[in-house]
Amino acid sequence: MLSQRTIDTFVGLFLLAAIGALLVLAFKVSGLTSFFKPAGYVVTAQFDDIGQLKVRSPVKMGGVLIGEISSISLDPTSFKAVVTLNIDKKFDAIPDDSSITILTAGLLGDNYVAITPMYSQTYLKQGSNIQDTHSAMILEKLIGQLIYKLGNSGATPAATTTTTTTDATNKVGAKHE
């Protein structure tokens, strides 16, 4: 039979090991950083369609993470999605006429928000609203448009449209011929 003191020591080590393991699980495995949420400022933007955007989705600028989505709601009168972005306060000189786009990471990845800077001399600040918004590209809608165009024009590609769908139509049309 071990002495009580030895037993207490082993139990203490056991507890420490478990706490250490929990910390590693928190920071290394789940990448938990919200304990020390960086101080930031909040701006809003209205979109027609946010696709699969979720709370805590990343906000990027030039591909670099600068903040996250803090809430998403629907404006009851205009029926636009109101997205609230929490931007790290390090980035406090973003021109207020910048445009904001919902993009998809990879072909089938999650949605994120990208801010493209413009040239205004006044900057985004707490409570600003971004006017220039571009909604998410919904794959189903694109396919719908594509099929609609294919149905209208047969195998000849539509010549007048300038959207990205045209490119896709061209390719499919070419393959079709």
Next chain:
Amino acid sequence: MITCIINSITALGRFGIDTLQELGKAGTLLFRVVFRLPDVRKGFPLVMQQVYAEGVLSLLIIIVSGVFIGMVVALQGYHTLVKFGAAQQLGPLVALSVTRELGPVVTALLFAGRAGSAITAEIGLMKATDQLSSMEMMAVDPLQRVISPRLWGGFISMPLLTIIFNLVAIYGAYLVGVKWLGLDAGAFWSNMQSSVDFHSDVMNGIIKSVVFGLVVIWISVYQGYETAPTSAGIAGATTRTVVYSSLAILGLDFVLTAMMIGGW
């Protein structure tokens, strides 16, 4: 014919009453152990001894199984994912399956086999050799002296063992995925970090392990305390501990998962 039917109905009723009676006894036991004033000065060393016996001494089997389970999940996952060109997603696959399911469930099953059966046998033998009655004769409450420390010891040990199992399994997967199969270490960890959520994956796994720990240790203690005081009785009680614990773990796991995915 009629008597045959009546007999079977009687047997069914007796079975129902017996089951309810056992549940009632188990509930009373748990209630009497948990809802009492704790004697910190005398009770604390006893609980520590049980955390040592049930937790620290289980570490070896938990760590070894954790490493091997992590390694095998990584190996299987890699060979499936690589067909879709998604081998970079091995980290999330392993981390999610371990923290959500394998960690709590496998740890609880091992815990039932390693610690639960030992407790049932120990308490059962104490009862068979009248040690519990002699304690009562000496005005020592066996519930307080024997049952309560074992229950608290197991309740404390189980989540700690699960946390350690999770970590070790993920490092086992790291060994196979990164060191052996040559995945990129940065992609392994960063994909894992972006898809594992601390609250909904890691914490929910720990909540599961707390529930499993309580159920396993409750069954073990009850089976030992209510065993028939013979050698065959102890053998049966030990078997029942392992069987009931495993069934309860797997059943509760489904219920808890359904609740957690349904968002409570």
